Amino acid sequence: MFSSPAVARISVLRRTLLPLSPQSSTSISRVKNFVNFSQLASFKPPPIKNEPTLEFSKGSLEWDYLKEGILQLTDNGPIDVPLVIGGQKIYDREIVPQVNPSNKKQVLANTRQATKDDVQGAIIAAKDAKNKWMSMPLHERSAVFLKAADLISTKYRYKMLAATMLGQGKNVFQAEIDAVAELIDFFKFNVTYASELYSQQPLESAPGVWNRAEYRPLEGFVYAVTPFNFTAIAANLIGAPALMGNTVVWKPSASAILSNYVLLEVLEEAGLPAGVINFVPGEPKLVTDEVLDDPCFSALHFTGSTNVFKSLYSKISFNVNKDIYREFPRLVGETGGKNFHIIHPSANIEHAALSTLRGSFEYQGQKCSATSRVFIPESKWEQFKAILSDNMNQIQQTNISSSSGFHGFVGPVIHQQSYDKLSKVIEDAVTDPELEIVSGGKHSDSIGFFVQPTLLRTSNADHEYLKTEFFGPIVTAYVYPEAEFSAILHKIDSSTKYGLTGSIFARDRNAIVEAEETLRYAAGNFYINDKSTGAVVGQQWFGGARMSGTNDKAGSANILSRFVSVRNVKENFYELKDYKYPSNFD
Numbered sequence: 001m002f003s004s005p006a007v008a009r010i011s012v013l014r015r016t017l018l019p020l021s022p023q024s025s026t027s028i029s030r031v032k033n034f035v036n037f038s039q040l041a042s043f044k045p046p047p048i049k050n051e052p053t054l055e056f057s058k059g060s061l062e063w064d065y066l067k068e069g070i071l072q073l074t075d076n077g078p079i080d081v082p083l084v085i086g087g088q089k090i091y092d093r094e095i096v097p098q099v100n101p102s103n104k105k106q107v108l109a110n111t112r113q114a115t116k117d118d119v120q121g122a123i124i125a126a127k128d129a130k131n132k133w134m135s136m137p138l139h140e141r142s143a144v145f146l147k148a149a150d151l152i153s154t155k156y157r158y159k160m161l162a163a164t165m166l167g168q169g170k171n172v173f174q175a176e177i178d179a180v181a182e183l184i185d186f187f188k189f190n191v192t193y194a195s196e197l198y199s200q201q202p203l204e205s206a207p208g209v210w211n212r213a214e215y216r217p218l219e220g221f222v223y224a225v226t227p228f229n230f231t232a233i234a235a236n237l238i239g240a241p242a243l244m245g246n247t248v249v250w251k252p253s254a255s256a257i258l259s260n261y262v263l264l265e266v267l268e269e270a271g272l273p274a275g276v277i278n279f280v281p282g283e284p285k286l287v288t289d290e291v292l293d294d295p296c297f298s299a300l301h302f303t304g305s306t307n308v309f310k311s312l313y314s315k316i317s318f319n320v321n322k323d324i325y326r327e328f329p330r331l332v333g334e335t336g337g338k339n340f341h342i343i344h345p346s347a348n349i350e351h352a353a354l355s356t357l358r359g360s361f362e363y364q365g366q367k368c369s370a371t372s373r374v375f376i377p378e379s380k381w382e383q384f385k386a387i388l389s390d391n392m393n394q395i396q397q398t399n400i401s402s403s404s405g406f407h408g409f410v411g412p413v414i415h416q417q418s419y420d421k422l423s424k425v426i427e428d429a430v431t432d433p434e435l436e437i438v439s440g441g442k443h444s445d446s447i448g449f450f451v452q453p454t455l456l457r458t459s460n461a462d463h464e465y466l467k468t469e470f471f472g473p474i475v476t477a478y479v480y481p482e483a484e485f486s487a488i489l490h491k492i493d494s495s496t497k498y499g500l501t502g503s504i505f506a507r508d509r510n511a512i513v514e515a516e517e518t519l520r521y522a523a524g525n526f527y528i529n530d531k532s533t534g535a536v537v538g539q540q541w542f543g544g545a546r547m548s549g550t551n552d553k554a555g556s557a558n559i560l561s562r563f564v565s566v567r568n569v570k571e572n573f574y575e576l577k578d579y580k581y582p583s584n585f586d
């Protein structure tokens with residue numbers, strides 16, 4: 001009674017098209033011959049709203065849960081983190097410890113290092129998983145990410161927070177806005193953006209014609225190289241391409257392996273099929289060289305420093321020139337910054353100073369968007385300095401690994417290498433006649449990697465400290481004569497290679513307009529009377545141009561279009577009866 005012609009047709013289709021069980025192969029043809037299953041309705045994703053954050057106020061229940069989360073990760077010694085390739089967990093490899101940056105003697109995780117063969121295995125697994133994954137309708141792929149978002153909001157919230165706090169040295173506030181809120185937002189907003197993208201279709205079809213656009217994933221696989229500083233960024237770097245039907249080889253940062261592995265576990269529990277995302281921590285150059293030499297490499301999704309992105313960009317260009325690849329790889333890279341605050345004399349100075357404190361020192365200045373150069377008018381310097389220094393003096397550096405440290409405002413920097421670089425920046429400032437340490441300047445690595453929030457002042461508007469990204473809790477101020485406001489805007493625009501974020505603090509509208517105009521290309525994220533950090537998914541689309549990246553705007557629909565290769569289909573309903581045009585008279 002159910003075998004109507006339509007149902008029968010669908011069931012025949014299914015029977016003929018279902019056997020997609022993949023076999024191992026490195027050949028390019030593996031990623032062809034896909035089919036989309038029926039959807040039987042046009043689905044709307046659930047409504048989106050930014051994930052609310054918990055406050056962790058004194059005596060709240062969430063503190064107890066968090067302490068439990070920390071214990072779960074630390075009570076039984078280091079967590080064993082395998083490679084995950086095609087769903088297989090591989091432990092039998094060289095071990096590299098991930099330590100707690102607050103307490104460098106504490107090993108949090110024993111992480112495995114991928115060999116060249118492992119990387120090859122990950123590439124094969126990504127190719128093998130591709131057909132089935134891309135053939136799944138968007139709503140099925142979306143459901144995996146929506147479920148993962150839900151798991152992080154509930155069951156895994158405290159484990160995720162604990163892993164990010166301990167491993168990456170974040171206080172609970174910073175961990176909550178990153179590893180919970182931003183991460184969930186990326187997954188949920190991407191689902192809505194993807195559905196909107198799929199619904200974008202050619203605006204016109206001539207009579208007797210139906211024009212359609214098909215959002216094919218890229219033909220090969222995607223390589224995701226992720227930074228230490230945001231668990232959410234890692235999630236987006238792997239999640240955005242995977243949602244669009246791509247499969248991914250993922251090289252996480254050695255300093256974020258614990259939280260990144262928790263993320264992978266969550267995705268597995270949410271139903272992500274084996275091989276869609278392959279986790280290969282390892283020596284960065286070894287892993288990368290192996291991946292970039294594969295003909296099926298289709299895209300790089302990178303976030304990290306400008307120099308590393310430049311080196312990958314050149315290697316890929318070199319390989320393009322050698323005809324290694326089947327297609328032109330897409331290069332999506334968000335990189336460094338030298339972000340500014342420009343304070344106009346009309347600004348509310350207390351607000352500007354406190355915003356500078358947050359912009360410069362939240363998460364120890366280890367945000368790509370952290371404020372690292374600030375320009376203050378002469379008449380306001382004393383007031384600005386007093387407010388900023390008084391508040392900086394109240395900041396206590398806390399050890400994130402002990403529960404008394406959970407409350408702190410700042411913690412450690414990420415690793416020894418970063419500590420060494422930042423302490424040298426401070427030591428060099430002591431002997432530089434053009435620099436003065438206004439506040440802070442202490443540092444110690446006896447227990448963890450602690451660098452005190454530091455305010456420097458330079459007398460030289462062209463000083464190197466106003467140009468170089470330090471990626472730590474150090475901000476350099478330059479005090480300008482009021483009459484030179486316009487000139488200083490041009491200096492901000494031209495004196496660094498970056499173009500990531502920046503802010504104007506002013507009440508005078510003319511000053512705001514002038515800053516917006518002059519600094520049009522100096523920042524991909526421009527703030528008026530707000531700090532240069534803290535972009536929220538769906539609200540402030542994130543990314544900068546110039547040497548700050550390809551500006552594909554994480555947190556917007558735009559980024560998803562980089563991971564699809566659109567096919568246009570024209571179907572004609574009109575059958576020809578003559579080859580001649582009406583204008584061809586006999």
Ligand SMILES: NC(=O)c1ccc[n+]([C@@H]2O[C@H](COP(=O)([O-])OP(=O)(O)OC[C@H]3O[C@@H](n4cnc5c(N)ncnc54)[C@H](O)[C@@H]3O)[C@@H](O)[C@H]2O)c1
Pocket residue numbers: 225226227228229230233251252253254284285288303304305306308309311334335336337367368369469471500542543544548549
């Ligand atoms: N613009 C943005 O959206 C954004 C966001 C976060 C961080 N960042 C930038 O990231 C940097 C800090 O993060 P980080 O310390 O993790 O950056 P990083 O460049 O040191 O590392 C990023 C990733 O690249 C890998 N890597 C390092 N050297 C490599 C090599 N030679 N070949 C291949 N891969 C290599 C690392 O292992 C890591 O996975 C800062 O410059 C910051 O501004 C930018």
Ligand SMILES: N[C@@H](CCC=O)C(=O)O
Pocket residue numbers: 229230366367368369532533534535536542
């Ligand atoms: N969403 C973040 C991105 C920081 C990059 O490291 C911000 O704007 O603060």
